[in-house]
Amino acid sequence: MFLYRLALLCAAGAAAVLLAACDPGATGEAGDTAASAGVTYSCCADTDVDSPYYPGQVVSVLWTVESTNGPATGAAAQVELSASLTGPYATVGQLKSAPEDSTNAAEYVTFTAPPVRPSGTPGEKPVSTILISSDAGPGYYNLTTAMKQGGQTVGGASIIRVVTPAARHPA
Template identity: 40%
Template structure:
């Protein structure tokens, strides 16, 4: 008799389980993950007065989509004497006399977009190597990284 009750319970719940596992409005099983930056953003030299434009790349990966918005942030700190000195700075480190922050970018919803962050380099920025810290936060999880940006004398 217990087996009969279990079968009836599963049979009654099956429409609810089907609605939660597929059909219209259900999660596709794909999460959109944002990474920074494209090689052309970080692989060149910048001059004081220029704008550092960072292109965030959206990539679909298997997994549950994050609930809520995705926040993208970028900050550049320096100058340092060499690229190796920049690499010794801990992720998110703030050593340096100049700290420049891009306006935060917020992405609401699961749509795949290609957002951009911008950091205006001051006209009086000291030439040298700068630590670019970028971070993507979604659903309580964060992914961050660093890149080396070189600013050369105005010419």
């Protein structure tokens, strides 16, 4: 399952960030957030990442915001949600073992969604949209998502498979 959760808990004067499951390279402080209140951002239902995608198709990264235990205290800094796809990798194993700086390698391309700045209203459903180029190669793509607020960034990753148009309609 590629479901992970980004949680944002706001405390008076400063934001504390809690990440339930994320990329090990993510930054942010979990600290004493249990008593804090705010909103939680979740991303990527199984159906969003388990379906094959095709060159020229749009990947919709569906974010969900939910209230946590009680109202937030103090003013929260603006949240920015981001998403990108990098690939293609020949296998899932190759993607998972690739060094972090491989996203800049010439054999890979990155498709990036414009940043989304949600209001934090309970029930809001922000969407990041990533257009897969019509000439994208088939393979596995690293879907990375991140939430930035108040100088802290937390993120996670999933795997998206892009197949050729011929795979869409086999003979």
